[in-house]
Amino acid sequence: MARRAAPAAVPPIAPPDPVAAADLGARLLAWYDRDRRDLPWRPRPGETPDPYAVWLSEIMLQQTTVAAVKPYYARFLARWPTVRALAAADDDAVMTEWAGLGYYARARNLLKCARVVAGEHGGRFSTTEEGLRALPGVGAYTAAAIAVICFGRRAVVVDGNVERVMARLFAVEEPMPGAKPSLRAYADSLTPSERCGDYAQAVMDLGATLCTPRSPACGLCPWRPDCRGLREGVAESLPRKVPKAERPTRRAVMFWIQRKDGALLLRQRPAKGLLGGMMELPSSPWEAALMPDPAEAVATAAPLAFHDWHAVPGLVAHTFTHFHLELSVVMARVGANPRVRGVWVPLDRLDEHALPTVMRKVIRHALTKGFRGADNALHPGDRL
DNA sequence: CATGCGTGGTC
């Protein structure tokens, strides 16, 4: 599939004329009506979409797969059926319910947005793209999606699927993100005024189910006869992207500190930045260096100082968007009432706290591999 | 405007 040499300075092809665009739209909608996916947030034909439900789903679906979203969407909607209910929720409850879904700034903005809508807009979402765009966590894509799906306004919905479909349909060779304006212009040229909500979901569905990043199912595509990328044999290689920088590896020592009654010491991360507002085990700083000497890490970074640290064999590995993380774990038991910043959580109540996946991995590793005996007592200079 | 921001699935 890899045809590398891009033709020299091929001018972009003109957007289709209105008649051709209408024909493409009609064929796409025919395909959509026949093969429509049944998704929990998608109203049946004729039903009126609930803007709260659509908004909630769109936030969750940002950079996140349908399969991952489904159980979270169901739990959120069951627990907070309206935007007013969500606005009244505790921050910690929302973060706990979101734990594991990732991109936690979305959850913080979700709550902010719910409180704006409930407190300042009488519990009703704006019906305009501009009004929606002003809400926390609602960007160009989400505003357009809600406006078109819920309120039938013609809006150009451009997500990663649409960009990929347009890049292939019009054989756009310019790499991302430079190609974004062209791709939006092509998407605009195809966006109809009638059934625009169905059209928006149809073109995204096309990208999600047929015009996939790898191995697109061109044989099933309603736009196959028109696809310039397919005709030129470059469809699968589009859209072009500049290779990503290599991800560095950061390392740290995590401190598993258990009180006499069995409770584990957790603390809350700062509200902004990586895993903002989520709970964590204390640790040495996450640095792009060799794994710290555990004794040194204990001496310089542990919240409490004492002697009976035990090393847990092995490492916990986790990959974030922009770096790899390797963690070793040391365990200690402390007295009945140590004075230290944080919260003490019984092991059978960890689920009640906003623990991101990386911390759940650490906990599982400690519970699985952690020794209790003196065999692996930590001595100065010990390496894990 | 380039960068920071999670996680699980896929091949």
Next chain:
DNA sequence: TGACCAAGCAT
């Protein structure tokens, strides 16, 4: 098996 990727947004 590790690299790539997903219905983006904020700064």
